[in-house]
Structures are given as C-alpha cells and as structure tokens.
Amino acid sequence: MSDLLAELIVPFSYDYMWKAMWVSALVGAVCAFLSCxxxxxxxxLMGDALGHSIVPGVxxxxxxxAPFAFGAFFAGILAALGMAFVKQHSRLREDATIGLVFTxxxxxxxxxxxxxxxxxSIQTIVLGNILAIPDADAMQVVVIAVISFAILFxxxxxxxxxxxxxxxxxxxxxKTRTLKLVFFTLLxxxxxxxxxxxxxxxxxxxxxxxxxxxxxxxxxxxxxIVIAVAIGTLTSFVGAYLSYFVDGATxxxxxxxxxxLFLAAFYFAPKHGxxxxxxxxxxxxxxxxxxxxxxxxxxxxxxxV
Amino acid sequence: xxxxxxxxxSDALARPASIAVDDVSVTYPNGFTAVRDASFELGPGTICAxxxxxxxxxxxxxxxxxxxxxxxxxxxxxxxxxxxKAVSQNIVAYVPQSEDVxxxxxxxxxxVVMMGRYGHMNLxxxxxRKDRRKVDEALERVNMSAYRTRxxxxxxxxxxxxxFLARALAQEGRIILLDEPFTGIDVTTESAIIDLxxxxxxxxxxxxxxxxxxxxxxxxxxxxxxxxxxxxxxGPTATTFTQENLERTxxxxxxxxxLSGHALHEDDDARSLNVITDDERPLVFYxxxxxxxxxxxxxxx
Numbered sequence: 360m361s362d363l364l365a366e367l368i369v370p371f372s373y374d375y376m377w378k379a380m381w382v383s384a385l386v387g388a389v390c391a392f393l394s395c396x397x398x399x400x401x402x403x404l405m406g407d408a409l410g411h412s413i414v415p416g417v418x419x420x421x422x423x424x425a426p427f428a429f430g431a432f433f434a435g436i437l438a439a440l441g442m443a444f445v446k447q448h449s450r451l452r453e454d455a456t457i458g459l460v461f462t463x464x465x466x467x468x469x470x471x472x473x474x475x476x477x478x479x480s481i482q483t484i485v486l487g488n489i490l491a492i493p494d495a496d497a498m499q500v501v502v503i504a505v506i507s508f509a510i511l512f513x514x515x516x517x518x519x520x521x522x523x524x525x526x527x528x529x530x531x532x533x534k535t536r537t538l539k540l541v542f543f544t545l546l547x548x549x550x551x552x553x554x555x556x557x558x559x560x561x562x563x564x565x566x567x568x569x570x571x572x573x574x575x576x577x578x579x580x581x582x583x584i585v586i587a588v589a590i591g592t593l594t595s596f597v598g599a600y601l602s603y604f605v606d607g608a609t610x611x612x613x614x615x616x617x618x619x620l621f622l623a624a625f626y627f628a629p630k631h632g633x634x635x636x637x638x639x640x641x642x643x644x645x646x647x648x649x650x651x652x653x654x655x656x657x658x659x660x661x662x663x664v
Numbered sequence: 665x666x667x668x669x670x671x672x673x674s675d676a677l678a679r680p681a682s683i684a685v686d687d688v689s690v691t692y693p694n695g696f697t698a699v700r701d702a703s704f705e706l707g708p709g710t711i712c713a714x715x716x717x718x719x720x721x722x723x724x725x726x727x728x729x730x731x732x733x734x735x736x737x738x739x740x741x742x743x744x745x746x747x748x749k750a751v752s753q754n755i756v757a758y759v760p761q762s763e764d765v766x767x768x769x770x771x772x773x774x775x776v777v778m779m780g781r782y783g784h785m786n787l788x789x790x791x792x793r794k795d796r797r798k799v800d801e802a803l804e805r806v807n808m809s810a811y812r813t814r815x816x817x818x819x820x821x822x823x824x825x826x827x828f829l830a831r832a833l834a835q836e837g838r839i840i841l842l843d844e845p846f847t848g849i850d851v852t853t854e855s856a857i858i859d860l861x862x863x864x865x866x867x868x869x870x871x872x873x874x875x876x877x878x879x880x881x882x883x884x885x886x887x888x889x890x891x892x893x894x895x896x897x898x899g900p901t902a903t904t905f906t907q908e909n910l911e912r913t914x915x916x917x918x919x920x921x922x923l924s925g926h927a928l929h930e931d932d933d934a935r936s937l938n939v940i941t942d943d944e945r946p947l948v949f950y951x952x953x954x955x956x957x958x959x960x961x962x963x964x965x
Binding site: 399513516517519520522523524525526527529530531532533574577578579580583 | 730732748751752754756757758760764765766768769770771772775776779780782783787788789815831835841
C-alpha cells in the first residue's frame, strides 16, 4: 500500500514534472476559455487549420535559433494571407481553401524539419513534448497564456454579446471588428502555446472539447466558461501527471481524458444528455399513448350511443 | 415602482428624442448606392413606419442611424447629436430581426435583457443593483418574468421578440428602432407589442419601425416614411399613407386589386374597395376614389 502511494507521488519529486504539469494546466485553461466561443460559432476547424499552419514557422525558428513564438506568428500571418489570396483569385469554397493552405504549410513544416533533423524534431512539433520543454520555451508559453487569460478576463462579456448578436453589439457601440481581431490573435497565440503541450495534431482538441463538454452541461455562458476552464485545467494537469507513468505522449493522455469527460457529459448530462433526451421522449410517448387510448375510449362510447 | 416611472425618470433630464436625416446618400464600398438624397425628420412621441420593398434601402437607413455606415453625403443627427455621440450615450436601442441571432447560444432570457445594460456599465460589465432592477422591470413590462431562466432558443417566435423588446427597454434608449418586428409572430403578441409601443410613444420615445406589413401601419403609426432608394414621401399617416403613394412605392411588386360598381354593391354606390397585399396582411381602402379617403383596415383574406 505505502509502496503504491510512494509510486504515485514520484512525479512530484521531479522539477521537470512540476513544470510540465503547471505549464500544461495553464495552456489547457486558456485554450478551454477560447473553446467556449470557437465551438459556438462553428469555427472549430479553424483551430485545426491554425495548429497545422504554424508548423513551418516553428520549425524555421528552431533551425535559425529564434524564439518559436515569432516563427509561429509569422507562419500564422502567412496562412491567413494565403487563404485570403486563394479565396480572392479562385471560386473555391472556404473549406477547400482552408484545407489547401493548411496542408501545404504543414507539409512544408514537416519537410523543413526532416531536412534539419539535428535542430528540430518532427515528433516534438507534431506530438508535443512538454516533459522535455526547455526553460526558455516554457517561459514563452507561460507569458502567452497569462497575457491571453488576462485579456479574455477583461473582454469576455463583450465577446459574448458580439458572438451572440453582432448587430446589437455594434448598436451599443462595441467595436465588434476589433473584438473579433483580438479573439483570433489570442486563438493563434494559444495555438502556438498548445503546440508545446499536445502538438500540432491535437491542438484542435484543446480548443474544442472543453467548450463542447460544458455546452452539454449548462445554458449559461458564465458557467460554460467556468466549467470549460475547469475541465481544461484539470485534464491537462492530470494528463501531464499520468504521462509520467505511460512514458511520454502527454498530448494523447490529456486529450483522452477530455474525451472521457465529454462522453460522460454526452450520456449523463442532466438536460442535454442522450439518456435525459430518451427519458423525455419516453414520457412524451407515454402521454401520447394515454391520450390516444382516451380518444379510442371516447369513440367506443360514441359508437355505443 | 410602476411602468411610467421607468421611462420618465431617464427622459426628464434628457433632450427630447429626434431623428434628422438630412440629404443622406449611402454608397457601399462596391460602388452600389443604396440610398440617394434621403431626408426626413421625426420628433418625440412618435411611432413612425419605414415602408418599402426589399432592397428599397430600409436597412441602409437603419444602418446609417446606428452608425454602421457613414453617409457618403448628408448627415444624420439623433437628439441633435452626431450618430457616434448618440450611440455612446445609449440613445438608440435596436431590436434586431430574429434571423440575426444565434438561438443555440447558451444564454438565458435574463442574460439577454442584461445585455441592454452593458452600455451603462463600466469596463468590466459588472451589473449594479440598478442594472438588475432595470432588467426586472423590463421583463415585467413585456410579461416575460416567468421565463427569465429559460434558454433563449426555447421560446416561441413572439416570446423571443418580447425579450428583445425588453432588452431595448432596459437600455433606456429614447430612440427605438425595430427591424421587421411582426414577422413570424402571432396576432396576440403583435397587439401586445403595439400596445407597448403606444405606451412608449406616450412617454416621449421616438419609435421607428421598418415593416412590409402594410395592414398594421395605419393601426399604430402616426408617421410614415415611404422609401424606394430615396424618400418618396414622409409625413403623417393620414395624409401620406395613401393609395397613390403606396402604388408609387410598391409599383408592380404588390398585388393590388379593386372592387367597385356592381361587383361590390347591389346599388349604384360610388365607393370602391381597394386591397393592397403582399400576401401577408392586406391593406384595404374603402371609399369614394379620388375623393376623401378613409383608410379602413380589414382582416379579410
């Protein structure tokens, strides 16, 4: 028994594990905050596109030894311009444009990384490697996450009104265009941060799943944020902790935990869950059946008369 | 605390509501001129209908009044102020069309009404006791207090409209813009909304309603502005909302049929019956044509 306990607290005795857990939790929290807005607007796949598009920037930054955040930022702008350019000069639909541009950039990133295997590892970019994150990189992630969180805390209600009813938001003098620009800038920044913890392929989970789970549990936006952030923080912290035991693949563990919570909400949510919906449907059906029987009884009576 | 209090207190100190649209032209970035040289003026205690076909510039006029578009010529003044000043002082309250809103959004009825108070709050948007009271009062006025903790998408079309009206009440704008308020709602809600608009008018508000529902216009509007890419006519409903003007405004778009002579009367009555309709609610003119007209409304088919 005490052996097991000792085993369980082992991760806490390593500095790198502490760092991994806290940085992951911070990134999970801020991504979860953003997920509340992203999944409501039907923009979820944008998170995926962003996550993949910034890979060449990160790879390039590692090759020339620049801070990865700058490289990612540069690639993000390139992606946005690329999408705008293709959209303007062709009659392709938006999803095709996004798919085209982000896969191109992702391929470029993979190519760059494979040509310079000493300075950058494909696996780190694609799957993340928070357990081995250098202090300088961890610092960048923390700065991004804390600033983003502070800004969101400040503007969350204005963003809510903007995303709920943009015309009205404008009519009360909110600068909706600026607000949306800020939102996408934060999304890009947090995607960059999440790249470090779960990797390019799983970034989308962090910016979709917590919000989607919370959405099944509440009809109030403030609670949605609290629940989503709690889910994002806990799963990321616990995920990083558990990844010590399964040796690596932190992103996989975090996202699996989030999915488990989502499934729980999907089935057992008190109002919007599958089981609650079935129960409601059964009640309605029984009511109808009863009403039907009464109707038939009425007919019988009428016939008898 | 009663209904009149809610309105008069804010109005007492403020200047009377007015809209002055002065020679306004709006050209969009793609070069399309939606409205040319439009002018009209409205004062406090008025309900005015903005009438025109789709594409006649109704929504462009609304956008110019709310400051979403800047006129390429002319200017709009609200309560004597430039539009941006008026908007930042919460003078304009806007009730949107239902289609513009995301009904699956996780907000409750009371949250939506609280949005009306945002312009009055500080940067953190933390509601004060006064804000909460205004929300309670607004919900009470539209008879939606019982629904305050419902998610907004669970309501019927008419209830949704009431909630947005409550939001405009909570905002305490002296100018209220309603965008097609009667589409997709039941007759009971329509008359409840009209009653409320009358109360607001009597309290000195200026209400501008864009509508293509002609039948209800003479019912509750004191003024009309007839629009077709410019202002064709503007003035009191009794003198402006005439068959001739409407035919000019809607030329060829609406169904217009006339019953007269023996098709209508068995004797030689000179009165004729004119029905103008867009298949929603018909507008009926009954009387001697070219003489003095008495617009009468009918809910005929």
